[in-house]
Amino acid sequence: MEYFLELSSSGLVRGSIYALIALGYTMVYGIIQLINFAHGEIYMIGAFVALIVSGVLTIYGFSGVSILILAGLIAVIYAAAYGYTLEKIAYRPLRNAPRLSPLISAIGMSLFLQNYVLLAQTPDFLRFPALIPDFEFMEPIAHIMGSPELVILVTSAVSRVGLTVLIKYTRIGKAMRATQQDMTMARLVGVNVDNVISMTFIIGSVLAAIGGVLVGSYIGQINFYIGFMAGVKAFTAAVLGGIGNIPGAVLGALVLGLTEAYAAGYISSAYEDVFAFGVLVLILILRPSGLLGKAVKQKV
Amino acid sequence: MVDNIKRSLLVSIWFVFLTFPLMVVKVNTLKNIVEWRWINMLWVAIGAFVLSIVWRWAMERRQLKNKKAEQGEEESVLPGFGQRLLEDPKIFKPVLIALALVTLVFPLVVDIYQTNIMVLALIFVVLGLGLNVTVGLAGLLDLGYVAFFAVGAYTYGVLNSFFGFGFWISLPLGGLMGALFGIVLGFPILRLRGDYLAIVTLGFGSIAKIVIENWEEVFNGAKGIANIPRPGFFGAEMSIHTATTYTYYLMILMVLFAIFITNRLKDSRIGRAWMALREDEIACVAMGVDMARTKLGAYAFGAFWAGLAGVIFASRNTYINPNSFTFMESALVLSIVVMGGMGSIIGVIVAALVLILMPEYLRAFAEYRMLMFGAVMVLMMIFRPEGLIANVRRKYAGRKVVTEDANARG
Amino acid sequence: MPEVSKTMPEVSKTMAEPDNVLLDVKDLTMDFGGLRAIDAVSLNVCPGEIVALIGPNGAGKTTFFNCVTGIYKPTNGAVMVHPPEGKSQKINGFKSNRVTTIGMARTFQNIRLFQNMTVLENVMIGRHCRTTTSIIGAILRGSKTRRQERETIEISYDLLEKVGLVDFADEFAKNLPYGAQRRLEIARAMATDPFLLLLDEPAAGMNPQETKALDELIVRIRDKEKISILLIEHDMKLVMNISDRIYVMEYGKEIAQGSPMDIRNNPKVIEAYLGEDADA
Ligand SMILES: Nc1ncnc2c1ncn2[C@@H]1O[C@H](COP(=O)(O)OP(=O)(O)OP(=O)(O)O)[C@@H](O)[C@H]1O
Ligand SMILES: [Mg+2]
Numbered sequence: 001m002e003y004f005l006e007l008s009s010s011g012l013v014r015g016s017i018y019a020l021i022a023l024g025y026t027m028v029y030g031i032i033q034l035i036n037f038a039h040g041e042i043y044m045i046g047a048f049v050a051l052i053v054s055g056v057l058t059i060y061g062f063s064g065v066s067i068l069i070l071a072g073l074i075a076v077i078y079a080a081a082y083g084y085t086l087e088k089i090a091y092r093p094l095r096n097a098p099r100l101s102p103l104i105s106a107i108g109m110s111l112f113l114q115n116y117v118l119l120a121q122t123p124d125f126l127r128f129p130a131l132i133p134d135f136e137f138m139e140p141i142a143h144i145m146g147s148p149e150l151v152i153l154v155t156s157a158v159s160r161v162g163l164t165v166l167i168k169y170t171r172i173g174k175a176m177r178a179t180q181q182d183m184t185m186a187r188l189v190g191v192n193v194d195n196v197i198s199m200t201f202i203i204g205s206v207l208a209a210i211g212g213v214l215v216g217s218y219i220g221q222i223n224f225y226i227g228f229m230a231g232v233k234a235f236t237a238a239v240l241g242g243i244g245n246i247p248g249a250v251l252g253a254l255v256l257g258l259t260e261a262y263a264a265g266y267i268s269s270a271y272e273d274v275f276a277f278g279v280l281v282l283i284l285i286l287r288p289s290g291l292l293g294k295a296v297k298q299k300v
Numbered sequence: 301m302v303d304n305i306k307r308s309l310l311v312s313i314w315f316v317f318l319t320f321p322l323m324v325v326k327v328n329t330l331k332n333i334v335e336w337r338w339i340n341m342l343w344v345a346i347g348a349f350v351l352s353i354v355w356r357w358a359m360e361r362r363q364l365k366n367k368k369a370e371q372g373e374e375e376s377v378l379p380g381f382g383q384r385l386l387e388d389p390k391i392f393k394p395v396l397i398a399l400a401l402v403t404l405v406f407p408l409v410v411d412i413y414q415t416n417i418m419v420l421a422l423i424f425v426v427l428g429l430g431l432n433v434t435v436g437l438a439g440l441l442d443l444g445y446v447a448f449f450a451v452g453a454y455t456y457g458v459l460n461s462f463f464g465f466g467f468w469i470s471l472p473l474g475g476l477m478g479a480l481f482g483i484v485l486g487f488p489i490l491r492l493r494g495d496y497l498a499i500v501t502l503g504f505g506s507i508a509k510i511v512i513e514n515w516e517e518v519f520n521g522a523k524g525i526a527n528i529p530r531p532g533f534f535g536a537e538m539s540i541h542t543a544t545t546y547t548y549y550l551m552i553l554m555v556l557f558a559i560f561i562t563n564r565l566k567d568s569r570i571g572r573a574w575m576a577l578r579e580d581e582i583a584c585v586a587m588g589v590d591m592a593r594t595k596l597g598a599y600a601f602g603a604f605w606a607g608l609a610g611v612i613f614a615s616r617n618t619y620i621n622p623n624s625f626t627f628m629e630s631a632l633v634l635s636i637v638v639m640g641g642m643g644s645i646i647g648v649i650v651a652a653l654v655l656i657l658m659p660e661y662l663r664a665f666a667e668y669r670m671l672m673f674g675a676v677m678v679l680m681m682i683f684r685p686e687g688l689i690a691n692v693r694r695k696y697a698g699r700k701v702v703t704e705d706a707n708a709r710g
Numbered sequence: 711m712p713e714v715s716k717t718m719p720e721v722s723k724t725m726a727e728p729d730n731v732l733l734d735v736k737d738l739t740m741d742f743g744g745l746r747a748i749d750a751v752s753l754n755v756c757p758g759e760i761v762a763l764i765g766p767n768g769a770g771k772t773t774f775f776n777c778v779t780g781i782y783k784p785t786n787g788a789v790m791v792h793p794p795e796g797k798s799q800k801i802n803g804f805k806s807n808r809v810t811t812i813g814m815a816r817t818f819q820n821i822r823l824f825q826n827m828t829v830l831e832n833v834m835i836g837r838h839c840r841t842t843t844s845i846i847g848a849i850l851r852g853s854k855t856r857r858q859e860r861e862t863i864e865i866s867y868d869l870l871e872k873v874g875l876v877d878f879a880d881e882f883a884k885n886l887p888y889g890a891q892r893r894l895e896i897a898r899a900m901a902t903d904p905f906l907l908l909l910d911e912p913a914a915g916m917n918p919q920e921t922k923a924l925d926e927l928i929v930r931i932r933d934k935e936k937i938s939i940l941l942i943e944h945d946m947k948l949v950m951n952i953s954d955r956i957y958v959m960e961y962g963k964e965i966a967q968g969s970p971m972d973i974r975n976n977p978k979v980i981e982a983y984l985g986e987d988a989d990a
Pocket of ligand 1: 297298299300742745747765766767768769770771772773774819
């Protein structure tokens, strides 16, 4: 039982991280039907920026929570800037191109950003400082769920609530929903579609960067390649939930995180990634519209 | 002009900001020291400035081109160099003869190291030609192509280490295994839309590697399989040097074979159906094309070449391990296809040679190669989606000619 | 509502015996989620007929085509075909390539040509289901393959001649003017050797001269090629000119059917069309 709880907790933590990344995928897909392959790289860059900032701050004598907050903030700003620039360079010129073109461009961008970080920084793993403080009240259950886990669960949940509020109640949120429904129509009624798309990338990147900072400090090390697998899994989560569907992405992420944790715990951790892909393939074959997505017939 | 410079300055500042933490700062978290590399900032500033000017110029040209295309004007009066090369016999013939001569004497005048690299490049030409059918002709974006390459290589490796199978039996078996896996993996994902297909095939590629790594009994795990024999020649004893040269000629034959076969398919009922499927799946099926068979055919055909190439790869290296079959290899082959021009055979050959040989000879370039591949993919999609050498559409002989032809044959 | 049910007996009255019908659709219904796009529509086409299906925008005409040609699987009802040669069968849920192979080919309202293939190749694709070359066959290129290829080219050129596009044979389809693209869609569909051709708004976007030429082309296809025609069209002049019978749909329901004369004077039809902005 203890073991089961332990696995559940680690599964939920994973799921919460996947959710943060998956939201970016699903929002972008919902609006421009593009798998933003480079999204995982934004997450990785977020983690790197946080690591660099916290390194600098530590040397200049900052400590504890102030580092976490500053590093997180700067990482988020940078991720947003990267997401915005990425869309402008690699996707906007291909808005009306055949479907495969932006996808290939996205793969190219993913390779580019990975290798940019590799060359600018290092191919090795870097030690990420443990930024998340230990709470005393977590002591009794620390063997099942420690402070970092708690912080991840809470931060992720709060971010998701924030996103929901943003989409439901703000002007830009309304514009995003309109654009998702029908881009041409939204443009006709005066929505600046370009801005909406940029905004979508920025929001998605911010969430991914939050994920990056949390993971870095949870796992304790990062390298230029962490975005790849995380990206694939988050995408799997998004598809699992029904791509384009925001609550779906969260549900999909949690389901995937738990599945992985149980599979790794009870079967074998060597095949952990195989399970993730297995889930993806199965869901695409059996229910391509995902858990919460609606099946739509293409109009002919 | 002033406006242009102002905008480029802004872009330059933006990129300085963007790259600042990653390019300038480098922290050592173990020793707690920070290294400030201010010089990089200068490079970024200059680079971004220049590139933004080039970018804007290129974008303007692109817009002009698109506008012309919309108005139905021909893109250019003069046919491109690529097309002239292919269509004008005055240029075509001597170039072909010269190329043939160079190809023939190449292993005789260079050392074994160079020949070996050339063999690798030729292996990637075959891979490129194979993927070109799947992606370029049929429009099925396969990001796990390396899985079939691995299937071929490990078919030979396993058959050899367990049952002592030789190269020549394993070669067709490797190809067939590739095709078989193509069909088995392709079947469940036939109905997937293009981008889902991409991500699922990516998954297949990763799964293949994980399975190889972890299935010790058969694949020997991460240690890999060693002592794989080079191609034999009727049991003749060969020095490494001769064997390499021999492999080289073998590869040349293989490339020619691949070109011949892909060309025949392209100009056939099957090839046309592949292209139609790429252009518009719904219309294609509504015109009576069986989607499942056609897609599986394209998938299996591409996989077949990967399987063949895998066997040769194993025999060239005499040693294989899972690290030769990562997503990077899939991405590499994909950039070959994209750069060469989807559907264009010559383009793929040129791109494969460039992308494989360049990093081998320009060592400085090697470090930046994946970076460049990424940039190339993006830039090609934006500025030259038809590839370096665009696919020239075949013109079919007019009916009159055809009827006469038919009469002559009886 | 009661008006609709009154028309129903009419429908069954004109239903001809199976051996004299090519396409016989009974009570076809199609739902999209909660939306009933087609509601129990019945329609038949006899050999040598030109039948028109008209109705205001969004009436469900294209959806009807999609159900008949296997692009959508109808929720309810029966689509029966009785090919001149071959056995009669119910084809609900058949994939669209099977429907085409049986002998019903269509064009699309939003032109769906293979843009980056030549005009000739577009037509050649139509021959796909009438030829047999396999991958191996294409590689070996034996005498049978060569013969089929020659025939394919010849037939395709013939068809291009019939629709007046032979001069554009080597152009990319995307470079053709709009009207020519519509005619190319017709040629491509004809290349599949259909006994019934389903044309979805073939005159849309054409100027009066082009429409007139199309009018003649359609009649010629029926008379010379012995292909029956089911046609969706908003151009009333064209419809009244060439149709033998007309079916009218509104909001997914069939509201009338009969000869052009009957339809012209049918008050329900007039109301349906006046109800919307005089688009017809
Ligand atoms: N794939 C689909 N999913 C959901 N609704 C659909 C789909 N296809 C059609 N519809 C709906 O079904 C109704 C009928 O559409 P259809 O295209 O058949 O009309 P139509 O008679 O062809 O109109 P038009 O003359 O404008 O071509 C419309 O309300 C349309 O929105
Ligand atoms: Mg319609």
